[in-house]
Amino acid sequence: MPSTTARLRALAPLTALxxxxxxxxxxCGSDDAATDxxxxxxxxxxxxxxxxxxxxxxxxxxxxxxxxxxxxAMFGTLTNDGDADAVLVSATTExxxxxxxHETVETDDGSMQMxxxxxxxxxxxxxxxxxxxxxDHVMLMGVSDDLLPGDTVTVTLTFEDDSTLDxxxxxxxxxxxxxxxxxxxxEDSDMSGTDMSEGSDS
Amino acid sequence: xxxxxxxxxxxxxxxxxxxxRGFGRRQLLRTGAAALGGTGVGWVAASAAxxxxxxxxxxxxxxATTTDGSAAGSRPEVGMRTVxxxxxxxxxxxxxxxxxxxxxxxxxxxxVDREALGRMMRLLSDDASRxxxxxxxxxxxxxxxxxxxxxxxVTFGFGPRVVRExxxxxxxxxxxLPAFSTDRLEDAWGQTDVAVQxxxxxxxxxxxxxxxxxxxxxxxxxxxWMQEGYRRAxxxxxxxxxxxxVMGQVDGTVNPAETDDDFSRLIWSEESGFEGGSVMIxxxxxxxxxxxxxxxxxxxxxxxGRRLDTGAPLTGTKEHDTADFSATDELGFxxxxxxxxxxxxxxxxPEEKFLRRxxxxxxxxxxxxxxxxxxxxxIAYAADPVKQFVPVQQRLAELDxxxxxxxxxxxxxxxxxxxxxxxxxxxxxxxxx
Amino acid sequence: xxPAHHLSHPARAGLARTGAAGLxxxLxxxLxxxLxAALLLTVGxxxxxxxxxxxxTDPEDGASLDALPTSVTxxxxxxxxxxxxxxxxxxxxxxVADGDPVVSDNLVTQALLDGPAxxxxxAYRVVSADGHPVSGQISFTVAAGETASPSxSxSxSxSxSxSxSxSxxxxxTSAEATTDGATESTPSTxxxxxxxxxxxxxxxxxxVLVLLAGGLLLLSRRSSS
Numbered sequence: 001m002p003s004t005t006a007r008l009r010a011l012a013p014l015t016a017l018x019x020x021x022x023x024x025x026x027x028c029g030s031d032d033a034a035t036d037x038x039x040x041x042x043x044x045x046x047x048x049x050x051x052x053x054x055x056x057x058x059x060x061x062x063x064x065x066x067x068x069x070x071x072x073a074m075f076g077t078l079t080n081d082g083d084a085d086a087v088l089v090s091a092t093t094e095x096x097x098x099x100x101x102h103e104t105v106e107t108d109d110g111s112m113q114m115x116x117x118x119x120x121x122x123x124x125x126x127x128x129x130x131x132x133x134x135x136d137h138v139m140l141m142g143v144s145d146d147l148l149p150g151d152t153v154t155v156t157l158t159f160e161d162d163s164t165l166d167x168x169x170x171x172x173x174x175x176x177x178x179x180x181x182x183x184x185x186x187e188d189s190d191m192s193g194t195d196m197s198e199g200s201d202s
Numbered sequence: 203x204x205x206x207x208x209x210x211x212x213x214x215x216x217x218x219x220x221x222x223r224g225f226g227r228r229q230l231l232r233t234g235a236a237a238l239g240g241t242g243v244g245w246v247a248a249s250a251a252x253x254x255x256x257x258x259x260x261x262x263x264x265x266a267t268t269t270d271g272s273a274a275g276s277r278p279e280v281g282m283r284t285v286x287x288x289x290x291x292x293x294x295x296x297x298x299x300x301x302x303x304x305x306x307x308x309x310x311x312x313x314v315d316r317e318a319l320g321r322m323m324r325l326l327s328d329d330a331s332r333x334x335x336x337x338x339x340x341x342x343x344x345x346x347x348x349x350x351x352x353x354x355x356v357t358f359g360f361g362p363r364v365v366r367e368x369x370x371x372x373x374x375x376x377x378x379l380p381a382f383s384t385d386r387l388e389d390a391w392g393q394t395d396v397a398v399q400x401x402x403x404x405x406x407x408x409x410x411x412x413x414x415x416x417x418x419x420x421x422x423x424x425x426x427w428m429q430e431g432y433r434r435a436x437x438x439x440x441x442x443x444x445x446x447x448v449m450g451q452v453d454g455t456v457n458p459a460e461t462d463d464d465f466s467r468l469i470w471s472e473e474s475g476f477e478g479g480s481v482m483i484x485x486x487x488x489x490x491x492x493x494x495x496x497x498x499x500x501x502x503x504x505x506x507g508r509r510l511d512t513g514a515p516l517t518g519t520k521e522h523d524t525a526d527f528s529a530t531d532e533l534g535f536x537x538x539x540x541x542x543x544x545x546x547x548x549x550x551x552p553e554e555k556f557l558r559r560x561x562x563x564x565x566x567x568x569x570x571x572x573x574x575x576x577x578x579x580x581i582a583y584a585a586d587p588v589k590q591f592v593p594v595q596q597r598l599a600e601l602d603x604x605x606x607x608x609x610x611x612x613x614x615x616x617x618x619x620x621x622x623x624x625x626x627x628x629x630x631x632x633x634x635x
Numbered sequence: 636x637x638p639a640h641h642l643s644h645p646a647r648a649g650l651a652r653t654g655a656a657g658l659x660x661x662l663x664x665x666l667x668x669x670l671x672a673a674l675l676l677t678v679g680x681x682x683x684x685x686x687x688x689x690x691x692t693d694p695e696d697g698a699s700l701d702a703l704p705t706s707v708t709x710x711x712x713x714x715x716x717x718x719x720x721x722x723x724x725x726x727x728x729x730x731v732a733d734g735d736p737v738v739s740d741n742l743v744t745q746a747l748l749d750g751p752a753x754x755x756x757x758a759y760r761v762v763s764a765d766g767h768p769v770s771g772q773i774s775f776t777v778a779a780g781e782t783a784s785p786s787x788s789x790s791x792s793x794s795x796s797x798s799x800s801x802s803x804x805x806x807x808t809s810a811e812a813t814t815d816g817a818t819e820s821t822p823s824t825x826x827x828x829x830x831x832x833x834x835x836x837x838x839x840x841x842x843v844l845v846l847l848a849g850g851l852l853l854l855s856r857r858s859s860s
Contacts, residue, residue: 498767501766533770535758603762
């Protein structure tokens with residue numbers, strides 16, 4: 001989609017939503033949100049419209065490319081368009097043996113460390129919640145097959161009311177976010193890349 | 203306005219662009235510039251904006267850039283111009299040339315098959331689609347650099363090997379360009395598997411886009427070359443002014459205009475699977491500026507066949523006057539030297555026309571007395587280069603006074619698939635598994 | 636400010652050492668040098684040194700020939716680039732150039748067909764190696780009744796028409812041709828003298844001046860030491 005007008009932009013405190021949201025957006029941004037190139041956004045609710053899953057959308061979901069056996073994460077923006085609060089409590093995918101909801105915290109020595117988020121991610125009505133490298137994310141551990149750039153991984157999100165939402169996330173190479181992984185997690189070289197090392201290879 | 207955007211650039215089934223276009227047309231009428239006609243979204247509004255500046259005069263990118271919360275009136279007009287990525291044709295072909303160019307020559311890794319190429323094109327198309335709208339790419343580490351699309355366009359082309367080995371469902375055949383006698387080709391600028399033409403009116407936006415595309419292509423391909431080029435910065439000259447090359451000449455006067463009856467036939471392919479696509483011809487032409495410096499104005503004008511100041515043919519007074527190659531002087535000699543560049547390059551059949559979209563290049567080269575290597579990244583588009591481009595280049599290789607000062611050091615040709623529909627990737631239908 | 640003062644010292648010291656007599660000599664020298672420079676500039680403006688120019692032709696401009704040659708040649712002051720263009724016009728207005736001219740370094744040669752007696756013009760348009768176009772023309776005459784004799788019938792028919800129109804007016808045509816000889820640059824058409832004899836003044840005067848200046852410089856050195 002090429003553009004919207006200046007007037008439209010001024011209209012839209014919801015621009016973040018308008019970005020690329022796949023479904024259900026009304027108002028000004030909906031056309032923009034329709035579709036991007038392949039693999040961008042695809043969400044579908046598996047339950048009836050009154051559920052938490054039906055009021056949550058995920059825009060720009062993506063997963064970092066890794067080899068089989070490694071761990072990776074899904075990122076994107078969760079948005080709760082409903083009138084009631086929602087809580088994302090767990091996630092699953094056929095692409096990985098274990099999936100956890102993670103937050104990133106600063107440790108005493110100043111380094112960033114990931115750890116499982118107790119109670120899941122709270123999504124207050126009308127709010128957005130960003131999953132991003134260096135922040136909260138959906139951790140995929142024990143990846144079964146190589147996740148190749150350009151592939152699509154389907155991750156099923158489960159909410160507090162047991163409703164679920166399938167998210168098709170595009171796989172992208174990514175070498176940012178050099179967080180440490182807390183004890184017990186396998187730390188592979190891909191994950192330890194720094195922004196500076198990334199700069200040298202493009 | 204030699205080659206405007208077609209309305210087909212507006213994606214099908216998208217209401218918002220239609221609104222924008224309608225708005226642009228109203229602006230156009232208001233400013234009395236309706237004669238421009240046939241332009242696409244961003245450019246219509248841009249043309250209009252030159253006459254009626256104001257908050258609403260500029261077609262902007264989507265409201266996606268949430269950080270841009272400034273009042274509409276303070277939004278820089280050039281930076282917010284957009285060129286539609288999706289549509290019947292790829293952007294960057296009939297699009298009026300932007301100020302800056304990077305042309306990437308990529309070689310696919312040996313293991314990349316059509317399925318992998320399809321994945322690459324999904325990623326790159328998505329990046330291009332977003333960045334063209336002024337929206338950060340997925341996993342963009344510098345999202346702020348995406349906020350000023352500045353007419354960014356990204357055009358994908360595929361070399362003969364890819365067309366042969368990976369594309370299906372198309373009658374498009376593509377042969378490498380023949381060797382021309384005056385060529386002094388360097389491998390470093392040779393044929394690659396993929397070409398990505400990135401054009402933008404802002405060099406920083408362009409650099410960011412280039413970086414995103416390189417990051418997302420490196421799992422599939424290596425960069426063989428990167429050709430950077432420039433024209434006039436926006437606002438330096440009236441839009442539509444024919445560009446000058448580094449040798450000082452007005453270059454590209456006889457380009458077919460999108461409004462010409464034969465433009466579609468000449469530029470857009472009709473091969474099955476490639477309808478609305480084209481073929482990109484890339485020639486890197488080095489100019490020997492040191493010896494060109496020794497040529498006086500009479501010599502330069504005779505060499506090219508045009509006046510330096512106006513770009514008019516030596517038989518005319520205005521740039522777009524038709525050259526009279528039969529006119530003679532008082533001694534009986536042709537006014538336009540039959541060996542001059544325009545006498546040799548001019549189309550001798552209706553087929554011998556193509557769309558020139560050249561950029562100047564200048565790169566440091568301390569081994570030269572001038573300290574730089576300069577010339578032209580000659581990019582041209584034709585539906586069939588064998589019929590349209592090769593005969594002309596053959597003639598120039600045989601004889602062209604300009605050959606004394608120019609040498610082609612790179613040569614390549616790429617099939618340019620049609621534009622991708624919304625939500626689709628370029629070449630998706632050719633790579634379906 | 637200080638650096639400027641420092642810089643001025645050596646100059647003043649030099650003047651002091653030279654002395655009054657030396658000063659006079661240096662003044663004379665600089666005067667001569669100025670004169671020399673002015674003269675050289677004048678010479679430089681002459682056509683011969685601007686761009687490539689015509690330095691000779693065969694046949695020569697204004698020549699009277701017994702027969703039309705089989706080819707004509709233009710000689711230029713520097714190398715010419717291919718292609719060059721030549722038009723040789725017979726007294727009856729017909730074009731007698733046979734094919735395209737051949738460019739070899741600084742020579743451009745044009746083969747000719749047969750032609751009638753009378754006044755001919757041969758025009759050239761060439762491009763020098765530095766891209767500069769040069770054009771002009773010269774003229775010559777072919778005497779009546781003695782045209783080259785490759786074919787008797789041809790020469791008979793052509794000489795008939797030639798004697799009627801061209802022969803009487805031959806001198807006039809020739810003069811006219813030399814006056815409007817050049818369009819873009821004046822061809823320095825060759826006469827009998829050598830290059831040196833024709834340029835005795837422009838070459839000789841500067842040479843003498845240079846010698847004179849050199850001598851005076853030597854004198855000034857001696858007087859100041």
